[in-house]
Amino acid sequence: MSGKHDQIAGALIQDILSGHYRVSERLPSERDLAVRFDANRGAVREAMKKLEQIGLADVQPGGARVKDKDEASLDVISHLLAQGSVPDATLMDQILVVINSLLSVAAEQTLELASEEEIEHIRSLVLPLMQKGLNEEEHLLARFELMHSIMMASQNLPLRLISRTLFDQVSVNLAQLRIYTEFDNDGFIVFAQQLDQALEQRDPAALRATFTAFSDLNRQSMMRAIATARADLGQEAMSQ
Numbered sequence: 001m002s003g004k005h006d007q008i009a010g011a012l013i014q015d016i017l018s019g020h021y022r023v024s025e026r027l028p029s030e031r032d033l034a035v036r037f038d039a040n041r042g043a044v045r046e047a048m049k050k051l052e053q054i055g056l057a058d059v060q061p062g063g064a065r066v067k068d069k070d071e072a073s074l075d076v077i078s079h080l081l082a083q084g085s086v087p088d089a090t091l092m093d094q095i096l097v098v099i100n101s102l103l104s105v106a107a108e109q110t111l112e113l114a115s116e117e118e119i120e121h122i123r124s125l126v127l128p129l130m131q132k133g134l135n136e137e138e139h140l141l142a143r144f145e146l147m148h149s150i151m152m153a154s155q156n157l158p159l160r161l162i163s164r165t166l167f168d169q170v171s172v173n174l175a176q177l178r179i180y181t182e183f184d185n186d187g188f189i190v191f192a193q194q195l196d197q198a199l200e201q202r203d204p205a206a207l208r209a210t211f212t213a214f215s216d217l218n219r220q221s222m223m224r225a226i227a228t229a230r231a232d233l234g235q236e237a238m239s240q
Contacts, residue, residue: 005046
């Protein structure tokens with residue numbers, strides 16, 4: 001259960017991201033926020049610290065001012081995705097582009113740096129993705145295990161940290177959209193076969209092409225899921 005300061009911070013973050021407070025505008029005083037949220041000033045101060053850590057507010061002794069979200073940390077992603085009943089399609093697509101680019105770089109560095117045993121282990125994780133017998137949940141777990149193994153074998157710490165942060169930010173919203181996602185098993189089988197061949201032949205160009213195709217498959221699937229969710233929720237709202 002979140003504390004009072006988390007509730008205050010969450011409300012203020014949404015106020016800032018929705019444009020209720022403009023960039024460089026002064027946020028309400030501790031006293032005014034304490035009254036608004038029926039909280040003590042200690043909870044308000046903790047909330048303001050969270051806004052400062054995320055990078056959405058510049059907190060000074062005389063008060064706090066709103067900062068541009070372009071100056072924020074990656075932690076702001078989850079709050080941006082949480083706006084509205086369905087994640088923003090453009091933002092989600094941008095995130096998928098970044099994640100797949102990081103994964104492609106990690107795979108190329110894995111070819112350069114990983115041992116034969118590590119490469120063979122990764123190839124063993126590709127095998128389940130070539131099967132038609134997996135259900136959607138099992139397939140998702142197999143994909144995540146494969147991606148995690150590639151990230152670890154790349155030996156690139158900054159890449160691992162950034163990708164893990166993005167995965168964590170997006171995971172809640174992916175779960176929310178799962179019921180609207182069409183599982184393209186045949187498409188993933190083709191990806192798995194191409195990936196296994198690229199790994200076996202230690203072919204960086206083939207690896208890049210494979211992850212480009214994988215990125216397109218993921219993005220198309222996600223955009224369809226978001227569009228379906230928007231249509232479904234829109235129909236629900238009209239029927240009420």
